[in-house]
Amino acid sequence: MIQSPMSLLELIREGKLIKNLSARELQNPEGVGFDLQLANLSRIGSGSGSLRSTTRRTPDSEFLSADNDGCFRMEPGRSYLATTIEEFDLPEGMVALFYPRSTLFRSGISFSSSVLPPGYIGPMTFALTNHHIEAFEIEIGARFAHAVIQLVSGDIGLYRGQWQGGRISQSTDEGQV
Template sequence: MILSDKTIIKMLDENSLVIKPITKEQIQPASVDIRLGNTFSIVDDTPSGIITLESKTNYKTIKTDTYLILPGQFVLATTMEYFELPDNLTAFVEGRSSLGRMGLFIQNAGWVDPGFKGEITLELYNANRCAIELKCGRRVGQLVFAEMDDHALNPYNGKYQGQTDATGSRVFMDPDKF
């Protein structure tokens, strides 16, 4: 079941769902707007020009209130908000259609597991032929919350738990998984 604004407000008031900072204007009828934080990371060039899944990928990270994403550029960014989801609630990350219509694709693999705590790292891609100026605090997407039929047996406690800032891939930490 998708949560309504009324249920989201109730959960925030009860502190069973944590979103900080948040304004009442961010709460939409069936979602919560997420805003762009001030941390951006791009993959560091490798001598071979190849990124492998078995070794750590290095990133160049900057903190700034304005970032110019170039045409065809991929950058990691973070949300301004910090989240704590209970173990019976999951969320979908959706980009804003008005930004998608400008060629800015926003994703985070689309899913936030029950029990997750931290800022959400967003993957941004500029599919336009022009650079796009990004500003900290700008609404860039939304979270749609869905209540599960029961509490998770194993709430999220993975390698991104507690992340802050734009967090790079940690796929190298689980080489036994596909």
């Protein structure tokens, strides 16, 4: 069952669940979740990715610098890793699902994410790819993703993966946990 933002605000104000939510989300959340803001953007770089049964690696990534207006420029045909200002610390029994704000797909930007299980602590990282023929700009602090929190019943294995804490990429082979 989806948890309404209003039902979660008390936990959040106690410093649990999601940290660094904007004043807008703390005072007047909209819909069935919370909007998340952009902290930084990295361009997916060179090197091949690999996902095997016991090892994995990703292409390297390069942190981008924002322009004088605090905006990043996403070039056509390129993929980026977008990190949130907000940091998650979901308790056992809750999971977060993520969706794009509609301005992204209306501008030719695809948004890719994964399920956030309980036990992960840190900011979220999502993939953004510009499929349009023109560049797209996105500003630090822009609301670009939407988090929906759901309850999970039954026994849950807490997150113990290697992306804990918000690591962006891993360009050399490493063992799977």
